[in-house]
Amino acid sequence: MAGNTVDMVSKWLVVIGGLNWGLVGVGMFAGSDLNVVKLILGGIAGGVLANIVYVLVGLSALYMLWGMFKK
Numbered sequence: 001m002a003g004n005t006v007d008m009v010s011k012w013l014v015v016i017g018g019l020n021w022g023l024v025g026v027g028m029f030a031g032s033d034l035n036v037v038k039l040i041l042g043g044i045a046g047g048v049l050a051n052i053v054y055v056l057v058g059l060s061a062l063y064m065l066w067g068m069f070k071k
Helices: 002-030 036-041 044-070
Strands: none
Touching: 002 036, 002 044, 036 044
16 A cells, blocks of 8 residues: 555656656746746745755656666
């Protein structure tokens, strides 16, 4: 059960991270800041919460990469 929860959370975090990076790229072309994670969480606790989300997204990507090679 715990493995399924970790898998599901990791998938969602990687999707959120991927969409966020896509918006950051589009924002660069448009000349604006479309970093949704920073816009939503950047002002909370001096941006620490946004940084935690970035680290969790990165760890989730590593977890999913490990799972791909494990199979």
